[in-house]
Amino acid sequence: MGGPASFRPKPGSIPEFPGVYRFKDADGRVIYVGKAKSLRQRLNSYFADFAGLHPRTQTMLTTAVGVDWTVVGTEVEALQLEYSWIKEYDPRFNVKYRDDKSYPYLAVTMGEEFPRVQVLRGAKRKGTRYFGPYSHAWAIRETVDLLLRVFPIRSCSGGVFRRAAQIGRPCLLGYIDKCSAPCVGRVTAEEHRELADDFCEFMAGNTGRFIRRLEREMREAAVEQEYERAARLRDDIQALQRAMEKQAVVLGDNTDCDVVALAEDPLEAAVQVFYVRSGRIRGQRGWVVDKVEEAAPGELVEQFLLQMYGDAAAEALPREVLVPVLPPDAEAVTELLGEQRGARVEIRVPQRGDKRSLMETVERNAVESLKQHKLRRASDLTARSRALQEVADALDLDQVPLRIECYDVSHIQGTDVVASMVVFEDGLARKSEYRRFSVRSTEGDVASIHEVISRRFKRYLEERSATGELDAATGIELEEEPAEGPDEEPRTPGVDPETGRPRKFAYPPNLVVVDGGPAQAAAARRALDELGVDDVAVCGLAKRLEEVWLPGEDLPVILARSSEALYLLQRVRDEAHRFAITYHRSKRSKSVRESALDEVPGLGPARRQALIKHFGSVKRLREATAAQICEVPGIGPSTAETIVSALKGQNP
Numbered sequence: 122m123g124g125p126a127s128f129r130p131k132p133g134s135i136p137e138f139p140g141v142y143r144f145k146d147a148d149g150r151v152i153y154v155g156k157a158k159s160l161r162q163r164l165n166s167y168f169a170d171f172a173g174l175h176p177r178t179q180t181m182l183t184t185a186v187g188v189d190w191t192v193v194g195t196e197v198e199a200l201q202l203e204y205s206w207i208k209e210y211d212p213r214f215n216v217k218y219r220d221d222k223s224y225p226y227l228a229v230t231m232g233e234e235f236p237r238v239q240v241l242r243g244a245k246r247k248g249t250r251y252f253g254p255y256s257h258a259w260a261i262r263e264t265v266d267l268l269l270r271v272f273p274i275r276s277c278s279g280g281v282f283r284r285a286a287q288i289g290r291p292c293l294l295g296y297i298d299k300c301s302a303p304c305v306g307r308v309t310a311e312e313h314r315e316l317a318d319d320f321c322e323f324m325a326g327n328t329g330r331f332i333r334r335l336e337r338e339m340r341e342a343a344v345e346q347e348y349e350r351a352a353r354l355r356d357d358i359q360a361l362q363r364a365m366e367k368q369a370v371v372l373g374d375n376t377d378c379d380v381v382a383l384a385e386d387p388l389e390a391a392v393q394v395f396y397v398r399s400g401r402i403r404g405q406r407g408w409v410v411d412k413v414e415e416a417a418p419g420e421l422v423e424q425f426l427l428q429m430y431g432d433a434a435a436e437a438l439p440r441e442v443l444v445p446v447l448p449p450d451a452e453a454v455t456e457l458l459g460e461q462r463g464a465r466v467e468i469r470v471p472q473r474g475d476k477r478s479l480m481e482t483v484e485r486n487a488v489e490s491l492k493q494h495k496l497r498r499a500s501d502l503t504a505r506s507r508a509l510q511e512v513a514d515a516l517d518l519d520q521v522p523l524r525i526e527c528y529d530v531s532h533i534q535g536t537d538v539v540a541s542m543v544v545f546e547d548g549l550a551r552k553s554e555y556r557r558f559s560v561r562s563t564e565g566d567v568a569s570i571h572e573v574i575s576r577r578f579k580r581y582l583e584e585r586s587a588t589g590e591l592d593a594a595t596g597i598e599l600e601e602e603p604a605e606g607p608d609e610e611p612r613t614p615g616v617d618p619e620t621g622r623p624r625k626f627a628y629p630p631n632l633v634v635v636d637g638g639p640a641q642a643a644a645a646r647r648a649l650d651e652l653g654v655d656d657v658a659v660c661g662l663a664k665r666l667e668e669v670w671l672p673g674e675d676l677p678v679i680l681a682r683s684s685e686a687l688y689l690l691q692r693v694r695d696e697a698h699r700f701a702i703t704y705h706r707s708k709r710s711k712s713v714r715e716s717a718l719d720e721v722p723g724l725g726p727a728r729r730q731a732l733i734k735h736f737g738s739v740k741r742l743r744e745a746t747a748a749q750i751c752e753v754p755g756i757g758p759s760t761a762e763t764i765v766s767a768l769k770g771q772n773p
Contacts, residue, residue, distance in 0.1 A: 382483035391491035423448030505548035511686030541701035646672035
């Protein structure tokens with residue numbers, strides 16, 4: 122590495138306009154993305170005084186081998202391009218806000234015919250309305266239990282719902298009036314959706330009209346001497362009031378805002394957000410972040426707002442965002458969020474009153490969150506570093522295995538053979554790079570391992586060959602292809618020249634782990650040798666005694682049961698096993714569902730799937746008449762008769 126001086130742009134070559142820049146490493150990966158009002162002034166700061174830079178900025182510059190930039194017209198365009206590039210390239214040195222825990226949400230699946238209310242975690246799904254996040258799942262369930270008295274919408278799983286529809290009898294909630302039982306036709310789909318809309322409106326903060334409506338109905342029932350109905354309505358009102366009491370009132374009824382607070386030290390920062398809707402705290406959430414540069418609090422706030430609201434739906438953005446300090450480009454951020462919401466979004470710092478008091482509360486939460494994170498992180502970093510070093514020492518590796526790939530094969534008596542590849546970088550799972558294989562070989566696990574390793578590294582060699590760095594057919598290193606113009610750079614390995622995105626199999630691991638003993642390890646080594654790959658270490662981890670086998674060795678490497686190295690290898694192996702089993706089950710389930718229909722002439726995959734979805738199983742399809750089968754879209758009378766004849770001729 123020549124250091125930053127080796128790729129410093131020529132004097133006067135950097136424009137003075139607003140823009141976005143990218144630093145890249147030797148493999149062509151984008152490792153950092155930044156924006157600037159003046160590209161020349163910002164980029165010159167990286168090369169002027171290297172010793173005075175933040176330690177992590179120094180690491181980024183010594184890792185990089187080049188920088189390029191794109192000029193834009195306005196600061197808003199720079200913000201948009203920076204966010205889209207960070208999302209696309211996932212640069213390792215950019216600030217990334219990570220949830221410090223998995224927060225539960227109250228979700229209503231409005232995209233389904235009969236919407237369902239449930240507790241969900243993780244990535245948000247299309248067509249589902251979310252409320253929260255909440256600190257505890259039990260708090261959501263208590264609230265839902267109260268609200269189902271008034272808004273009896275479906276809360277059961279798909280399996281329970283279909284079962285109730287088949288037998289014509291609702292579940293317990295239907296009998297105790299906490300579900301309107303659309304499964305058995307007590308209400309229509311339209312009536313049930315109205316209940317779901319009312320539920321969502323109540324959760325969104327429009328509570329007054331529902332309580333007023335119930336009070337009016339209670340008084341009318343009392344006047345008509347329907348005292349039992351009046352008592353039921355009274356209990357419904359109390360249930361709604363108890364649900365509202367669970368949410369603390371902190372601001373005026375018309376206040377919709379997110380309160381953002383920050384706590385930081387020279388290396389890390391913690392962010393806490395309180396969600397206030399209709400004056401009530403609806404949820405709380407926290408993030409932690411590694412600081413890459415000497416970033417001011419305002420810059421951290423700006424990056425957080427972009428990442429938090431960048432993909433949010435319009436209804437998720439509040440009218441007001443309270444922050445500890447304004448971002449440096451406050452007007453540009455305000456304009457960007459306003460465009461996303463479709464209405465004005467105000468970003469401001471509270472100075473006094475209730476909003477300032479709430480900000481102080483959120484700040485105390487942020488300080489405590491950072492303190493707890495540092496306690497967890499200290500032991501975690503130490504353990505992972507020690508584990509990687511122990512693996513390198515035990516296997517006599519030249520360097521610490523920063524990227525580990527593990528392979529496992531799964532099947533039942535040689536059928537539906539599949540394999541998995543999981544990736545761990547710096548001791549942590551990198552799930553975006555997991556891969557799965559449908560194995561063609563039927564000669565056992567050893568042959569399957571050989572096939573999968575060969576296929577994976579053939580792809581790696583092909584990706585390198587596509588850059589002109591390697592001839593995949595001969596395995597001979599080639600010279601770089603000449604650039605087409607005087608100002609163009611040679612193509613970089615591992616990166617698609619059209620999109621600039623990393624290729625799927627472009628990066629080799631430092632260590633390949635296979636689930637198995639000496640035979641599996643030898644098969645993996647043989648596959649690599651046949652392809653001429655000699656810079657990747659191989660080992661096998663046998664389940665029975667947790668022995669580590671190296672290719673060509675007569676005796677295994679025995680790691681201490683309490684060692685961090687063994688714990689890491691076990692986690693890698695178990696994750697590969699889980700991923701392989703999951704794929705095998707889905708493949709086997711699909712083949713079991715559809716195999717009975719494979720031989721029906723004129724029946725393609727789409728119509729087979731439609732039949733299974735309509736009837737639920739092949740067994741019920743066998744019991745159906747031709748007229749019932751005709752009810753499935755795309756199935757005509759002649760095809761229905763063919764299906765009946767084909768299934769009647771098969772043994773159940």
